[in-house]
Amino acid sequence: MHSPLSLTTLIHILPITLTLAIPAPMPIPDPQAAVAAINNTATCTDIKIITARASTEAAGxxxxGTLAAAIQSGTSQTVTRTSVSYPALLNPYAPSVASGVAAMKADLIAAVDACPDQKIVLLGYSQxxxxxxxxxxxxxxxxxxxxxxxVDYDKYGSHVKAAVMVRISLSLPPASYLRVFAY
Structure with a gap:
């Protein structure tokens, strides 16, 4: 009959080498390379909807989004949707809007650069x-x-085929944007 082995007996019998794997530090990605990678893998659709939520609404x-879903389901064209990533804070409001504007410009520029034939629709509520x-x-x-x-109208703004601004209280875009497009 065999006697049970204790852990200390096993440690002496088995050759154990403890190796700690310490990962190398993560490299900081190059933003231009990241945009290029996104653009290279982009799936171009007929319409790209970019949404911006109201103050204090959760991210997304x-x-x-209800209007975005209605547009998507109401057309036979292919549609992709993205939402602007920004704080949407009431206080401080101005820096929150500035962050949203910078993010929306980046989303618009990336969409046009990746898919220049795509129609852009901007949807925003309140902020x-x-x-x-x-x-x-x-x-x-x-x-x-x-x-x-x-944003540069000729290069990027001209790709915006519709902009819906619900409950806006401040400035309005120039008359060139205040048109109705039907596709």
């Missing part, structure tokens, strides 16, 4: 609508925070 599309207005027409300044310039 927010209430305006999200202000982000659209400031992206297309410029905004800020004074009590509204840092002044921001409009």
């Amino acid at each position: 599309e927010g209430a305006i 999200g609508a202000e982000c659209i207005s400031d992206t297309l027409a410029g905004g800020g300044g004074g009590a509204l925070g840092t002044k921001t310039n409009a």
